[in-house]
Amino acid sequence: MANYKLQINGRTLEADVEADTPLLWVLRDHLGLVGTKFGCGIAQCGACTVHVDGKAIRSCSLPVSAVGAKKVTTIEGLSELGDHPLQLAWDEVDVAQCGYCQAGQIMTAAALLAQNPKPSNEQIENAMHGNICRCGTYHRIREAVALASSKLK
């Protein structure tokens, strides 16, 4: 067990965990940030996507010891009031069915738009292809990313 000081959503949070504990479980079990979801545990489904220094990362496969001082953003920290353009678009397009994968979808899309605010449809699909939605909301995910993009200045 070791004490880790993590930079999460603009705050410093501490956790006493083993070095190999994936960031996902530190967030969920130790810090109470359960918006980041467990889907597969092997970086295949994208439900656990968070940002590490602005890049979309699968938190289920990132040991806490590798996080260091990097800045972590989870769905809870994407916006203060839940009004990130993607969150607003997700509501407007009414994307979710069961909703379980959607936080990971939004985090993947947010990393895309931060890097490329005006992606083509093909670029949207390439970025989102790694996130599974078992309910099949892919059409609306695509539509919501495009809508959010269209509202960015």
Place this chain on the structure above:
Amino acid sequence: MTSISKTSRRDFLKLAAAAGGGLVLGFHWESAEAKIMKVIHGGKMAGSDISFNSYLSISPEDVITIFSPNPELGQNIKTSFPMIVAEELDADWTKVHVQQAVLDTKKYERQVTGGSGAIPHSWERLRKAGATARYMLMEAAAKRWNVPASSLTAEKGIVYHKESGRQATYGELATDASAIAVPAEVKLKDKKDFKLIGTAVRNVDNKQMITGKPLYGLDFYREGMLFAMLQRPPAFGSKIKSVDAAAAKAMPGIVDVVTFKNNVAVVGKSTWQVNKARKALKIEYEPDGAAVLESTTDHDQIFKKLLDSNDANVVSVKRKDGDADAAFKTAAKVITKEYQCPFLSHSPLEPMNFFAHVRPDGVELVGPSQTPDMARNETAKLLNIPPEQITLELTRLGGGFGRRLKADYVLEAAELSSLIKAPVKVIWTREDDMTGGSYRPAVRYRFSAALDAKGNLVGYKLRGVGINAGNCTREDNFPSGAVDNLLIESIEHKSPITTGAWRAPITNFLAFAEQAFIDEVAMAAGKDPVAFRLDLLAKAKTTPVGAIKYDIDRMKGVIDLVVEKSQWGKKKGVSQGFSVYFSHRSYVAQVAEIEMKKGKPVLEKIHAAADCGVVVNISGANQQVRGGVTDGLGHALYGSLTFKDGAAEQKNFNNYRLIRMKEVPAIDVHFVNNGIDPTGLGEPALPPTGGAVANALFKALGKRLYNQPFTKQEELKGVSLGERL
């Protein structure tokens, strides 16, 4: 249609008591058998909410709380149920607060999500709940203003007396209204007057879902709660021989290791710690008695053998019209084809989990279940206590697809909590989910058709073999009723591999096989596939054979609609494939379109026409159809769970492939508008998809697909039908 309905006295609760300083509301059931006084605040309702019935309370501040009793797994019931209540109430939707109700079958009767049955079952009850409260509010206003109730109107939560210009909100009238006698009968709206039903209303949990609030079972946390993972036998048909848990017990954070019912449970302080410690268990397994550890290759042999069986003890005749054998002997042309599908995992993205706290005075259960009542009753039986001592709180479900109709994971949590005498949450990993059973059964069908010299279908046979599939046919579905000589038979092979209902049970594959076969028969008869089916429907209408349990006009309705919307047979350079199916009371027809791009077939679009009766929420309904089509397509293309010596060979999404964004074509959705009471939509859009795609592929490439998943078939070697980019 306007209906006058008798209101069940049991349904409607009356304000019973005001006690103490504030308004404390009690309720009593107005029935002789259930005089229960109950305060149901539990910190969730505002203290001053006034309850009108099990579904509805109104606060003086105009907040309308509507309780949604059924499990929400993405079918959008938590939005559409309250819409139905709010419609008849004439509530202002912006002031409606929706709350998931706890399990209480005395109040809500059927709290199940399965069989596409929630809305069909509750439609009348929900409408009456809203209409009754509206009646009581109108009567209260009439009394207050001393005018006849017939001179009042209501709109968006306000009662108006136009003549005098007086008005009052529902909140202002709620206390008075709760003193009005509950009417024995209440008038429901004419469907043409619906204002909310049929519109697009956004999911009531959107804000919470997109900001990462704890909604799901896996998110549930209770102070002092322990975490557990269970090691179950790796192969179906095996049992524990010995357990060495010393190394696991010594690992950090581990509280206990408990063996029960072929499970070794590792209990600890965090998910990761129990996951790690579980891997340190040393368990030996042996075959359970005479059980055979079956492999997929064994099943292939079993299918072939049983399809040829003449043993009346093995073959179960499901339907027999006329004399099929005689018809086949005199036929001008006979076509026989076989179709096979593998096992499938349900793979809801939230793995199985449940919280249980078994205390001496009662049991608390919290988590995701499609059948909470069954989960409670089975827990009661397991622990040998009355069900009344168990509370069950439903969380939102991260998908279900039928997997959470079973209570196995609830019972694991309850049994473990009773053994360790502590609150505990049992968590399954993805590997546990994929190897842990309750699969869509593997099935093989043999279809035969007899055509006369004019190409008329004079004989039809279907024999199916399923592994733990029960009846693997749907003997009364189309084309039964349209063929003079018909024989439907089902054979079951009992296996240690466990199976269960998987979204659109049986029909999720049967529809593909049947619709692909009918296309092949139509072509052999020299007829257009759609015209061939319409001819059969016309025959079933004019000269029905035996019982007909589907609605011919509704089936024709969706065919006509999809033919119109897809411009069937009129598009150049597009290979269209047709399919139509009736399941769970509703009808869906589809046309898949494949275009050749750079020499490769690309699935560009699927048109879907659905008849589910009245569409409650057009946004949610579109989702159910697109989701169902995507689900059907994805599993037809990629889904395959195979077995080696009783163990599943695919354990996670790295080799169990689910459909992803780029593989989904455009899906155009259309609804028949016929005003029929809702007939369900969670499943019916899925079954037709595989058939439509396979039939389009035949037009494009001249190759027939008989087995799923399509992408593993020789016919599609080197072709990735799904990828559009």
